[in-house]
Amino acid sequence: MNNEHLIEKIRSFDSTINITQGPQYLTLDVAPESLSKTAFMLKNNPDLSFDYLFCLTGNDLPDAYSVVYHLESIKHRHCIVLTAKAASRENPVLDTVSNIWLTADFHEREVYDLIGITFANHPDMRRIFLDEEDWVGYPLRKDYTDNNIVSR
Amino acid sequence: MEDLILDNNTIQEEEYIINMGPQHPSTHGVLRFKVSLQGETVLNVQPHCGYIHRGIEKMCEKLTYQQIIHLTDRMDYLSAHINNEAVCLLVENALQIEVPERVKYIRTILSELTRLASHQLWWCAFGMDLGALTTYFYGLRDREPILDIFEETTGARLLQSFNTPGGLMNDIHPNFIKRVKDYIVYFRKKLPEYDELLTGNVILQERTNDVGFLTLEDAISYGVTGPSGRASGFACDIRKHHPYSAYDKVDFKEILYTKGDTFHRYKARVEEMWESLKIIEQLIDNIPDGDYTAKMKPIIKLPEGEYYQRVEAARGEFGVYILSKGEKYPYRAKFRSPNFSNLSAINKMAAGYKIADLVAISGSLDLVIPDIDR
Amino acid sequence: MKFNIYDLTSFNQWIDKLLYDNLPAFWAMIIEMTLIGVAFLLFYAVIGLFLVYAERKVCAFIQNRVGPNRVGPYGIFQTIADFIKLLMKELIPINKADKFLFNLAPFIVIIASFMAIAAIPFGLGLHAIDFNIGVFYVMAVSSLGVIGILLAGWSSNNKYSLIGAMRSGAQIVSYELSVGMSLVTIVILAGSMQLSTIVEAQRNGWFIFTGHVPAFIAFLVFIIAGTAETNRGPFDLAEAESELTAGFHTEYSGIKFAFFFLAEYMNMFIVASIAATIFWGGWMPFHLGPIFGEWTLGFNNVMDYIPPFFWYIGKTMVVIFIMMWFKWTFPRLRIDQLLKLEWKYLLPINLFNIILMALIVLMGWHF
Numbered sequence: 001m002n003n004e005h006l007i008e009k010i011r012s013f014d015s016t017i018n019i020t021q022g023p024q025y026l027t028l029d030v031a032p033e034s035l036s037k038t039a040f041m042l043k044n045n046p047d048l049s050f051d052y053l054f055c056l057t058g059n060d061l062p063d064a065y066s067v068v069y070h071l072e073s074i075k076h077r078h079c080i081v082l083t084a085k086a087a088s089r090e091n092p093v094l095d096t097v098s099n100i101w102l103t104a105d106f107h108e109r110e111v112y113d114l115i116g117i118t119f120a121n122h123p124d125m126r127r128i129f130l131d132e133e134d135w136v137g138y139p140l141r142k143d144y145t146d147n148n149i150v151s152r
Numbered sequence: 153m154e155d156l157i158l159d160n161n162t163i164q165e166e167e168y169i170i171n172m173g174p175q176h177p178s179t180h181g182v183l184r185f186k187v188s189l190q191g192e193t194v195l196n197v198q199p200h201c202g203y204i205h206r207g208i209e210k211m212c213e214k215l216t217y218q219q220i221i222h223l224t225d226r227m228d229y230l231s232a233h234i235n236n237e238a239v240c241l242l243v244e245n246a247l248q249i250e251v252p253e254r255v256k257y258i259r260t261i262l263s264e265l266t267r268l269a270s271h272q273l274w275w276c277a278f279g280m281d282l283g284a285l286t287t288y289f290y291g292l293r294d295r296e297p298i299l300d301i302f303e304e305t306t307g308a309r310l311l312q313s314f315n316t317p318g319g320l321m322n323d324i325h326p327n328f329i330k331r332v333k334d335y336i337v338y339f340r341k342k343l344p345e346y347d348e349l350l351t352g353n354v355i356l357q358e359r360t361n362d363v364g365f366l367t368l369e370d371a372i373s374y375g376v377t378g379p380s381g382r383a384s385g386f387a388c389d390i391r392k393h394h395p396y397s398a399y400d401k402v403d404f405k406e407i408l409y410t411k412g413d414t415f416h417r418y419k420a421r422v423e424e425m426w427e428s429l430k431i432i433e434q435l436i437d438n439i440p441d442g443d444y445t446a447k448m449k450p451i452i453k454l455p456e457g458e459y460y461q462r463v464e465a466a467r468g469e470f471g472v473y474i475l476s477k478g479e480k481y482p483y484r485a486k487f488r489s490p491n492f493s494n495l496s497a498i499n500k501m502a503a504g505y506k507i508a509d510l511v512a513i514s515g516s517l518d519l520v521i522p523d524i525d526r
Numbered sequence: 527m528k529f530n531i532y533d534l535t536s537f538n539q540w541i542d543k544l545l546y547d548n549l550p551a552f553w554a555m556i557i558e559m560t561l562i563g564v565a566f567l568l569f570y571a572v573i574g575l576f577l578v579y580a581e582r583k584v585c586a587f588i589q590n591r592v593g594p595n596r597v598g599p600y601g602i603f604q605t606i607a608d609f610i611k612l613l614m615k616e617l618i619p620i621n622k623a624d625k626f627l628f629n630l631a632p633f634i635v636i637i638a639s640f641m642a643i644a645a646i647p648f649g650l651g652l653h654a655i656d657f658n659i660g661v662f663y664v665m666a667v668s669s670l671g672v673i674g675i676l677l678a679g680w681s682s683n684n685k686y687s688l689i690g691a692m693r694s695g696a697q698i699v700s701y702e703l704s705v706g707m708s709l710v711t712i713v714i715l716a717g718s719m720q721l722s723t724i725v726e727a728q729r730n731g732w733f734i735f736t737g738h739v740p741a742f743i744a745f746l747v748f749i750i751a752g753t754a755e756t757n758r759g760p761f762d763l764a765e766a767e768s769e770l771t772a773g774f775h776t777e778y779s780g781i782k783f784a785f786f787f788l789a790e791y792m793n794m795f796i797v798a799s800i801a802a803t804i805f806w807g808g809w810m811p812f813h814l815g816p817i818f819g820e821w822t823l824g825f826n827n828v829m830d831y832i833p834p835f836f837w838y839i840g841k842t843m844v845v846i847f848i849m850m851w852f853k854w855t856f857p858r859l860r861i862d863q864l865l866k867l868e869w870k871y872l873l874p875i876n877l878f879n880i881i882l883m884a885l886i887v888l889m890g891w892h893f
Binding site for chain 3: 168170192282283284285290349353355358506508509
Binding site: 022023024025027051052053054055057059060068070074077081101102103105106107110114127128129130131139140 | 458
């Protein structure tokens with residue numbers, strides 16, 4: 001499906017989603033409350049069927065923490081990008097999508113470990129790379145400091 | 153067997169928990185598996201990674217785009233050239249620079265040689281995990297000429313960093329074409345030996361047939377790409393579906409099987425070695441003349457926005473995501489590592505089988521641990 | 527002194543006479559037994575050293591490399607250097623291990639293999655113990671080694687060692703059956719269990735040729751089961767490094783580990799010796815039977831020029847080479863596949879083979 005059809009289809013489900021065209025892919029920006037619903041729709045709608053989540057990235061933007069999902073449909077061979085910003089900066093929480101795309105299990109643990117966004121209803125929300133008991137802080141945040149960082 | 157597969161955290165009373173790793177001859181790097189057993193049967197496998205987490209993504213936020221290339225080598229070090237290519241392609245596509253044809257051909261040839269060397273190393277380690285200790289030497293013997301070719305042209309055997317945004321660091325050595333052609337002839341004779349030694353062996357087939365199934369839906373959902381995913385029927389070859397460099401000019405097959413067991417993951421890689429030879433053969437005689445690099449400014453700044461580049465590394469889809477705010481350093485660099493997604497499926501594949509099968513399954517997934525931890 | 531290299535019985539009798547004539551009977555017996563014991567120990571040690579070196583060289587040859595070639599000409603002193611290193615290693619004591627059993631286990635394995643080697647005929651006149659139930663004795667005594675392995679695994683107080691020892695124990699006990707029954711097949715052909723009789727009966731041709739089909743099948747089964755008995759080759763799951771560290775001997779270091787290591791090679795030597803003795807004629811040179819014609823007498827005379835001891839060593843070395851070839855070529859079998867091979871394949875084949883051999887002997891259809 002090309003981009004116009006995609007935009008049409010998505011707007012027909014939920015017209016409040018903000019759709020923009022990035023340099024490469026169509027980008028959807030959803031509110032955190034409708035993340036789960038939108039993700040479910042993107043996967044299960046037979047015309048969209050975005051069943052392959054190929055990248056899940058956590059971002060520390062100046063105004064909020066956000067997560068970017070890159071999706072592809074194996075059947076129709078179209079790609080799309082879904083982003084969601086967490087509502088609060090002190091306690092960022094987003095819904096998990098690991099019940100929709102199983103790969104998100106590990107990827108969301110990585111985002112929690114390095115950026116600090118908690119995912120509600122995740123089956124195993126704990127750190128994956130850093131030490132679970134001892135490590136304090138989230139290294140990929142822009143305001144992270146540590147005694148061991150060497151500045152150039 | 154369904155009732156034996158537990159989800160991630162449930163531990164029952166009579167289980168016997170065994171640690172495999174982080175120092176273990178079969179995990180190919182520092183990876184720890186916490187395996188809970190009932191007798192010989194595996195109930196649950198939990199991988200613990202992070203032993204070689206070096207904070208590459210954080211480092212990239214303070215490095216220029218040319219410097220990031222040197223870090224991408226160190227992730228999946230067996231597909232070093234392909235990883236380098238990913239960052240270069242991202243920058244070139246973002247700035248909309250057209251690289252000379254010569255560069256595309258050479259990049260593709262080097263990528264396929266890298267893929268071949270990586271699969272050879274996988275083959276020798278896989279045999280060794282299962283006990284056929286001789287395969288290690290045969291695989292390495294055939295890999296040495298490739299590394300010598302790399303050394304002559306790029307200056308390094310394993311971590312080349314030969315790519316740079318805009319093209320290559322230098323032109324290829326005059327001997328390059330002849331040596332690659334001689335190597336293809338040599339390896340074509342040696343590759344059937346691999347089939348005789350391992351593929352046709354009854355013991356190997358008994359160990360790997362019907363072990364570690366991964367269905368197509370699971371492969372897509374877990375994001376298992378590369379030969380491991382293609383053995384389950386997941387048509388994910390980036391070279392075919394989203395071609396880059398000179399891949400649209402060559403004719404090769406995408407190796408797909410449907411069974412999804414360890415033996416077919418093994419076969420998919422061996423067949424890919426044949427396909428790589430075919431690709432190199434089609435390109436090596438036709439390298440166009442021209443410049444080895446396009447003109448680039450010394451300081452590269454990407455326009456604001458998010459960019460993503462996908463390439464087919466030896467183990468699966470490698471992706472680079474860059475969020476740029478218009479400066480010379482990226483605001484956020486994320487690397488989508490194929491091994492991380494492949495590893496996430498291991499509980500699904502190994503639960504219910506014996507512990508000796510766990511070694512075979514993780515060997516067939518071809519994990520490179522620095523890529524998981526980044 | 528009559529030192530006839532082809533028949534050392536006269537030499538033995540000369541020594542015997544010398545001792546009994548000059549010393550009281552009791553002391554003569556003690557000294558004789560000591561001499562034999564020392565001769566065996568030396569033989570054991572030399573063969574052990576040689577086998578370790580041979581394995582490394584054969585392995586290197588198969589793997590397209592050179593093997594040890596620095597210590598001594600062609601690296602022949604490599605094993606001695608390794609042993610000196612092992613002697614100097616620290617014996618790491620285990621806290622909660624049962625110390626007595628922990629120390630006893632390697633000795634049991636060595637003693638079992640030592641007792642088995644004593645009964646094998648190395649040449650005419652070089653036969654230390656010649657029971658009339660020779661085959662039965664060798665089988666029985668070499669099975670005692672499994673006690674050592676189980677003790678080693680249990681007394682190490684280590685999960686991995688225990689699993690490795692249990693697997694090893696199950697494997698050895700299962701394959702005992704196949705080994706025993708393939709030997710029984712040849713006992714049917716030879717008509718006696720006494721090892722010297724079995725060798726003598728091959729004067730007109732080795733059993734593997736005269737017993738044609740069933741003897742050949744028995745030989746194949748024996749080689750497979752013998753390799754599995756010694757935890758070698760494609761059946762070495764119990765001590766595979768890439769599975770569960772080193773299995774039952776994980777906790778042993780230094781000289782105790784050297785004992786296990788040595789015992790494994792000696793077991794391989796024993797299996798190869800038995801195969802060579804029972805199927806390939808032991809020290810009997812390669813003779814052709816008179817049914818092929820008059821010229822065979824001349825042929826047999828030519829074959830007899832090589833002393834029996836060298837025939838025996840040559841045959842054993844060929845069988846050992848085959849066993850080493852297996853190890854470095856094939857991947858490993860999983861424990862359940864290993865046991866399946868024994869109980870579902872080798873055992874029925876063996877039983878069928880015994881019946882076939884009995885039929886052939888009754889009907890006189892052998893050579």
